[in-house]
Amino acid sequence: MSIRVQTADFDVGHELAEMRRGRFEIGALASFVGLVRDLNDGCGVAGMTLEHYPGMAEQALADIVAEARSRWPVSDIRVIHRVGRLAPGDQIVFVAVAGAHRGEAFAACEFVMDWLKTRAPFWKREETPGGARWVEAKSTDDDAATRWVSKD
Template sequence: MRIRVQEADFDVGSELAALRRGNPQIGALASFVGLVRDTNDGAGVCEMTLEHYPGMTEQALAEIVAEARRRWAIIDALVIHRVGRLMPSDQIVLVAVAGAHRGEAFAACEFIMDYLKTRAPFWKREVTPAGARWVDARDADDQAAERWREPGAD
């Protein structure tokens, strides 16, 4: 499991190559790259700043990946999340999961991303032509994460 929270951009190809390098058990690699959009909730976005609590954020991400490993037979996982000032089209996040089979890798990758959107302590501030605003959590993100809820879980 590899987790990084950083200001610097990342090279998707290099990161995926490093994740699978030298492991012949890997038969599938599923990944997701999130980007900064130039619009949100009907307003243009000039820039975005992501804030977090160092240490707390990495721990939350590690717990999300550990839960994915508990649910699916995955071989390895990578989460890179950027913080700081970002511009439209910049990469924000990379989630990659290596597994023996595609089904496990796809499911674990989607689970990690859904939980990252709802359970990781990041705060997003956008600058629009009308001024700066903090971005609230989305109901759609909560609904996406809810589908992974195990029966009997609180």
């Protein structure tokens, strides 16, 4: 398991290679990368700043990863979340799950992202032509997170 909150960029290929190195029981490696878009809610976005709650952000990610591991028999989960100022095209978040089979790898990867979006204390502030604005939480993200709860 590896959880990192950092300002620096990350290399997806390097992360995936580290996860599978010498681990011949891994048959599936599912990953997700979230990127900064240049458009949101009909407004041009020149960049954004990600704020977080130091300490709790890492703890929340660790709790989400632990929950994923209790639900699916996966070998490894890696999460990286960047903070600070980011420009369009920049990588924001990385989630990867290694497992024996694709079913649990895909499911756990989507689960970690859905819960991260509603439970991990990060906030985006976008730079738009009309000035900076805090991104508002989306009800669709709540719905995406809730479907994993109702499966219990």
